[in-house]
Amino acid sequence: MTRKTKATAARKGKSVVDEAVSQAPRSTRAQTYVGVHIQSQSSPTPPSSEELRGAPDPAPAPAPAPGTDPNADPQEFIDGMQRTLIVMKASTTESVELAAYRLQGITINWFQSWRLSRGRDALPPTWQEFSDAFLRHYMPPELRRARVDSILNLRQGNMSVREYSVEFDSLARYAPSIV
Structure with missing residues (x-):
């Protein structure tokens, strides 16, 4: 924004944005509604509700379900789903259906067999x-025990306090009863 525009806006008692918009050619004038910048044509028409809401940033998807990626952490999938379900305010039974919808590959077969069983x-x-x-199916007991042992044997050593804290927090979810 130029000094001239700022000075003109101050003299007219307008905000800098108002002054900049009034100086724009009519055919390319932009409007701002609730912080959403909308390019309009020659006649200013009110924006649709979708334009007013803007395109929200997509929420990060939960981690991929085990079965699609051999290195996927089943606990990460459950934790990510749980965060999503809390935000969605899903009931306990809706939560299962929504999580099942996110399953892929062999995990779908597991879910269908589990439900039938x-x-x-x-x-x-x-x-x-x-x-x-x-978690019982995709995180065998020996892997769970190894994760618990990792937190029990965690030492700061050469790590900074921040690095140690991050490592502790990442392992703590595997042993909530200990932490």
Whole structure:
């Protein structure tokens, strides 16, 4: 923005944005509604609700489900899904259906088998039942024990306090009863 524009805006009692917009040619005038910048044609028409809302930044998707990536961490998938489901305010049974929708590859087969194994007359599974079964299947006991041992044996050593804290926090989710 030029000094001239700022000075002109101050003299007229307008904001710098108002002055800049009034100086723009009519056919390319831009409008700002609730912080959303919208390019309009010659006649200013109110923006649609989609334009007013703007395109929100997409929420980060939960980590890929194990079965699609051999290096995927099942706990990361559950934690990511849980954060998403809390924001969505999903019920405990809706949570299972939404998580099942995110499954890919062989995890879909596992989910279908798990659901059938519960029996025809079983109540819809809860999030806790699903996440426990999922982690039991995709994170074998020896891997869980190794993660717990990692946090128990964690030493700061040559790490900075920040590095140690990050490492501790990343391992803490595998042993919530210890932390």
